[in-house]
Amino acid sequence: MKTLILNLNLSLCLAIPLAFAGSNDPVATVAGQPVTEQELVEALGPQQLMQMRTQEYETKSKALENVIRLKLVQVEANKHGISAEKLVEQEIDSKVTEPTDGEVEAYFWGQNRAGARFDDVKEQYRTALKRLNQQKARQVYADSLREKSDVAILLRPPSVDVAYDPARVKGDPKAPITIVEFSDFQCPFCKKTESTLNEVLTKYKGQVKLAYMDFPLREIHQHAQKAAEAARCAGEQGKFWEYHDALYEDQSKMDGTELLTHARKLNLNEKSFQSCLESGRFKSKVDADTELGNKVGVAGTPGFFVNGVFLSGAQPAAEFEKIIDNQLSLLGQRASR
Numbered sequence: 163m164k165t166l167i168l169n170l171n172l173s174l175c176l177a178i179p180l181a182f183a184g185s186n187d188p189v190a191t192v193a194g195q196p197v198t199e200q201e202l203v204e205a206l207g208p209q210q211l212m213q214m215r216t217q218e219y220e221t222k223s224k225a226l227e228n229v230i231r232l233k234l235v236q237v238e239a240n241k242h243g244i245s246a247e248k249l250v251e252q253e254i255d256s257k258v259t260e261p262t263d264g265e266v267e268a269y270f271w272g273q274n275r276a277g278a279r280f281d282d283v284k285e286q287y288r289t290a291l292k293r294l295n296q297q298k299a300r301q302v303y304a305d306s307l308r309e310k311s312d313v314a315i316l317l318r319p320p321s322v323d324v325a326y327d328p329a330r331v332k333g334d335p336k337a338p339i340t341i342v343e344f345s346d347f348q349c350p351f352c353k354k355t356e357s358t359l360n361e362v363l364t365k366y367k368g369q370v371k372l373a374y375m376d377f378p379l380r381e382i383h384q385h386a387q388k389a390a391e392a393a394r395c396a397g398e399q400g401k402f403w404e405y406h407d408a409l410y411e412d413q414s415k416m417d418g419t420e421l422l423t424h425a426r427k428l429n430l431n432e433k434s435f436q437s438c439l440e441s442g443r444f445k446s447k448v449d450a451d452t453e454l455g456n457k458v459g460v461a462g463t464p465g466f467f468v469n470g471v472f473l474s475g476a477q478p479a480a481e482f483e484k485i486i487d488n489q490l491s492l493l494g495q496r497a498s499r
Contacts, residue, residue, distance in 0.1 A: 180371045183257055212459030212472055215320040231304035237308055254299050256306070302386060318492065319485070321470030322458045326373035327451075330402055333363050333371035338493055342373045344455040344465040347409045348383035348416060351476040352464045356410050362482045366497060370486060374406065376451040377463050383401050385416035390448045394420040395438035399430050 203211060239249040261269070263284070269291045270280050324342045327455035328335065341359070345352040359372055378386030389409055396405030408424045409416065415423070418439075425435040457463065458474060466473040468485040471496070490497055 172175050207455055208459040209461045211321070212320070216472055219317075219319045223317060223319075226315070227274060230308070230313060231301065232306040234311055234313075235300075235302050237311070250300060254303050255296055258292065258296050258299050261288055261295065266291055315488070315491065319471045319488070322467060322472065323470060324458055324467045325454065326375060328373075329397060330374045332372050332374075332403055334368050337366075337369050337371040338495065339366065339370040339469050339489055340373055341370060341482070342375060342467040344375045344377035344451070344460045344463060346376075346383055346386045346388040346463040347393070347406075348379050348413055349379065349463045350413065353410045353413060354476045355464050356407075358477070358479050358482070361479050362486070365479075365483070366486060369490065369495070369497065374402075375455065376448045377455045377460060378448065378452065378466065379463060387445070387448060388418070388421065389416045390451075391442065391444045392424070392435075394437055394444040394447065395435050396425060396428065396430060398438060399434065401430060404428050407432075 175337055185199045187199050189199050189202055190197040235249060236246045239246040266284055266288045267280060270287045326342045363372060376390040378390050380387055393402055393405045396402055405424060405428060422436060425432060469489045471485050473481060487497060
């Protein structure tokens with residue numbers, strides 16, 4: 163039955179603490195000296211460990227969806243007093259028609275099998291295409307059963323407790339979902355994500371807030387560090403987000419003179435702003451953000467933690483929404499949209 167319905171894979175709940183702590187249990191010995199799991203974790207490093215655990219969760223999450231579909235079909239079959247195999251045959255397989263010659267040929271060319279003649283493998287491809295259509299139909303049927311059933315996902319994705327600066331938060335400070343963004347003002351992918359983040363904040367108004375953290379890629383973006391410090395200087399005068407938006411609006415204007423021009427346009431106290439920027443008052447704080455990002459596994463920008471769940475790169479709104487909806491569900495809430 164499992165092979166009839168779907169390909170399976172499954173998952174445990176992994177919560178990754180800030181330091182990615184392992185146990186002191188030995189995993190090897192060298193000349194009688196133990197090598198602990200904690201040493202192994204430290205050798206992997208936060209970035210590789212985060213990637214590994216995220217991949218594990220995603221694999222198991224997909225498997226869980228398959229198992230849920232299997233269970234739903236079994237429950238439906240029990241209602242009708244028949245086997246799951248019989249239900250699948252009656253409600254799904256018997257309704258999948260034979261692929262036409264045109265469909266088979268299109269499928270053949272879509273596989274890009276070099277060297278094969280279509281006439282020689284046509285029936286082989288017809289069989290394969292029909293199986294694929296059956297598989298899709300089974301999934302659609304199982305998903306239709308889910309809409310009428312009580313299914314609760316308790317599997318939790320790996321997460322990290324990430325500190326953030328409450329002075330650089332957009333949205334309701336009491337919102338249950340926090341997106342912590344590690345970003346670089348010179349990064350084009352960070353700019354690309356700005357509209358997505360605003361869309362998400364609007365859609366989940368009151369439920370999601372955004373916290374900005376500095377992660378300037380100094381090796382490739384020569385103005386990113388000073389831009390980050392300048393935004394914090396603007397924040398001293400209550401205009402961090404306005405200055406943040408000005409920097410992303412035109413990423414070509416970030417040298418010393420242009421940073422001051424942004425301040426003038428925002429009607430900041432120019433003398434105070436310039437004094438703040440020239441003193442390097444916020445350099446250590448920008449560095450602290452970057453150090454924290456490295457510690458929790460950020461390797462590039464933008465990097466996000468949605469209630470601690472890592473999301474890397476310029477992702478579409480749907481990827482944020484998937485995590486947000488899951489987190490709201492775990493908190494016993496529904497999206498207010």
